[in-house]
Amino acid sequence: MSLPASSLRLSVDTLLGPGGALQSALEAYEYRPEQLQMARSVEKAFNERGYLLAEAGTGTGKTLAYLVPALLSGRRVVVSTATKTLQEQIFFKDLPLLRERMGLTFEAAYLKGRSNYLCLHRYDAFRKDPQFASREEGRYWKHLQAWASRTETGDRSELELPESFSAWSRLSTTSDTCLGSKCPVYENCHVTRVRRAAESADLLVVNHHLFFADLALRGRGQRGEGVLPQYDAVIFDEAHALEDAAGSHFGHSVSSFRLEDLVRDALGALATTDSRFGMLSSLVVRLRTHSEALFSQAPRVLGLKEHEGAVALNPERLALLSDSIEQVKESLSALSAFTLSEHEPELTLLTRRCAELVADLSFLEKVESHDHVYWAEARGRGVFLRASPIEIARELQERLYGGVDTVVFTSATLAAEGRFDFFARRMGLYDEEGVPVASVRTVSVPSPFDFEQQSALYLPTHLPDPTAPGFIEAAAEEIIRLCEVTGGRAFVLFTSLRNMERAHALARGRLPYQVLLQGERPKQQLLEAFREVPSVLFAAHSFWEGVDVPGDALSLVIIDRLPFASPGDPVVAARIRQLEARGEEAFGGYQLPQAALALRQGFGRLIRTRADRGIVAMLDRRIVTKSYGRAFLTSLPPARRLNQLDALSAWFEGTSAPEREDDVDF
Structure with missing residues (x-):
């Protein structure tokens, strides 16, 4: 330096x-x-x-x-x-x-993963025969070509591309697909330039x-x-x-996407006029057939449903897929044997990719490491088989x-x-x-903010328990009343997408403000719209942290329930089992402190400057009625605690209101 x-x-x-x-x-x-x-x-x-x-x-x-x-x-x-x-x-x-x-x-150097940068080698191949998933995607091609000819960084963030622009995966590279120093355009590569800048x-x-x-x-x-x-x-x-x-990153993962990418890259590795193309093509078609068979039956066999989280893998369930897994492994090995004797960088890279997939599938199908948790999940049209360290x-x-x-x-x-x-x-x-x-x-x-003066914590106890029937309907009514206090300008944060969507459906027609829903637009666009006019944003996990809306645009944060991680999540369940096997108490030693930290993150969306003032409303009565609620309250900033809506409204308006004992003592 x-x-x-x-x-x-x-x-x-x-x-x-x-x-x-x-x-x-x-x-x-x-x-x-x-x-x-x-x-x-x-x-x-x-x-x-x-x-x-x-x-x-x-x-x-x-x-x-x-x-x-x-x-x-x-x-x-x-x-x-x-x-x-x-x-x-x-x-x-x-x-x-x-x-x-x-x-x-x-x-200083600013580094991102390879997939964020345009790969010049793959771009050259793509532009010879550009193929797009839809006509809408194809409309971006001229704009992308003009950018590619002038960009100095190759960073996708310079482009105004939709997050779902599927062709980008064929224009960028990953650790699986990068040819490294064997690439013909290695010296001019955007990633190479970034890495060299980082070295100094x-x-x-x-x-x-x-x-x-x-x-x-x-x-x-x-x-x-x-x-x-x-x-x-x-x-x-x-x-x-x-x-x-x-x-x-410390585990193993095989997905339908990963095998699809391998098939596509293998087919593109040789020109159709090459005498070896017929052999390569037959090997790839065999791999594609077996991988499609595996991932088409996996959701049914494993009990996997789209948008419903993950399911734990066990030897009994995977045994039902053993024949399909073996066929995929044999197809990968056959393709690897062919590419092993070749000299082109693209083909030698396929050898390593095939070997890694075989190793990952072998690890996954055994389900025998006691230090790992095994699970499957569906995301979009993709199916994933995963294993990662429990700790x-x-x-x-x-x-x-x-x-x-x-x-x-x-x-x-x-x-x-x-x-x-x-x-x-x-x-x-x-x-x-x-x-x-x-x-x-x-x-x-400590924070320099005066939370006792700048914030109020609203803790109603009249709502049903979050596990009781009718909770989300009652919560939607409370959300509407709370938004009246602040004139909208609210984040409504949920611990599940299901509750978020249900509350949004119940409340949106009765809120006289711009109503936004996570997933309707990219995150940054939602935030920009939220700042422009008084709004109510219904959101889940990605808005609990890393979101900064200072000033009057955000005056209310509503949280539907205490953010305990679902014990049905395979990773969470495995961590609980491991702690209990050691003789440790999983609730107090893991679930409770994890949830307390998550709640603090949600609370932290409210006060971002010394001039901010607003309300955090926790609709989960357990924070008051359960003995463990004190662990949450002692972890939060020292906001004024209230449990009556009229007192809350008076506090927000800055008018004096008669104090009641139950408004301040929990």
Whole structure:
């Protein structure tokens, strides 16, 4: 890293403290002692080569609090985020501020997965015979060609393409399909350019999925070939999302999509005039026939229904598919034997892809690893067979912690009931005997917002229990009444798509505001529409976190029920069984703290600035009537608690209302 000559005088205090460089750089700057407290903790972690768990409440400025000490450390640091929004904010807003306004000199790189970039080699092949799934998709072709001729990055985000634009999978590449250095356009490849820029960068900005895809490629316990250059330290922002992201890359997965892609690429690997095409074609047709047979019968045999979650796999169920699985494996092996003797890069790559599919199918059909959970799911027209580690703790210990000596985990929600134990154990920061695997420090930095004045927590007890008949109908009526209090401007967050769709159907015709529904438009378009006029947005999982709507546009967040993960989910069920097998109490040790952290994320959508003011309404009476409800309440910010709608309305309007004991004491 190259810092200016004056860098010896730079520190987190001179940059972020009172009268420091940040204050000079920003006209509307307000000194935040919470930000400096966190920055000093991160600086200490870098100096001591240790691990840090840093919970930083909304509004503390945690991004700069970790970027400044990271850049001053003189080490190559990876910053990994859960959302594209934060990734872009860091690279296009925060880093330019540090470079241009605060006197730091450094090189940074912004990396995405290969599938985000135009593959020049596949683009050349595609444009010789462009095929589209629909006439609507075909209308984008001229626009895409013009962009391809002028783009310097090849990043799809530069294009205004629909999220469902299916042809993009044939214009981009993945770790399965990339030819690497054997590609004829390797030197001009957009991904090659990004990777080379990363090799000279001091700071790498990535997302969790790319980070763990890289870690999985490097192999267990070694630092082999990956998609990221060597790095010295890692900062995980939005670290509460790590477990799911990591688990998806440390397992095995075979899908109908994966086999369809292999068939398509194999057919395109040789020209029809090549003398070998007939043999290759017959092998591919055989593979396609057997794979279509497998995935057409799998949903019926496994009891899988579209849009109804996942089903656990067991030996008895998979035994019913054993003949079909063996036929697919034999077809893959036959294709692999043919391509093994060939020399074209596309064909030699097929050999590896076939071998990996055979290995994954073999692992899946045995269903014998006690450390993995096996399940199947249907998504759209695709069917997936999956296995992933029940816990990622050991994977992180073996793959990550032995290779880097400094790791910072940060989020607005890491602690449950004021303790970091739950998160630390899930991340493998303690071994099975409870001994830390490294020097682990914690810091909890409160939000600078005045939640007692800025927010109210509405906890009605007159609604039915969420498991009782009629709950969603009663909830819809309460949603309508609550929206009258704030004039709309509400997020209505659900723990299931079914409840979301039902409540939306019941309430939409009675709400005199713009009513939006998750899934009707892309997420960013929904947010833009929400900000334009008073609106009510019915949404589920993807709007619980990573969404920022400051100001008056959002004044009410309604949550239908406590966000316990479904025990019917195969992954959740496997984690519960594993804890119980160890003699541990799964509800208090896993389900409750996980739900408390999720609820804090939902609450966090409301207050985003010092000027914001609004209401969070929890329609699940169990938060008050059940003994475990206190665990949720103690995890939430100290908002004014009310359970009467008239008192809530008076609070929101800023008028005085007579206090009742049941309005303030839960």
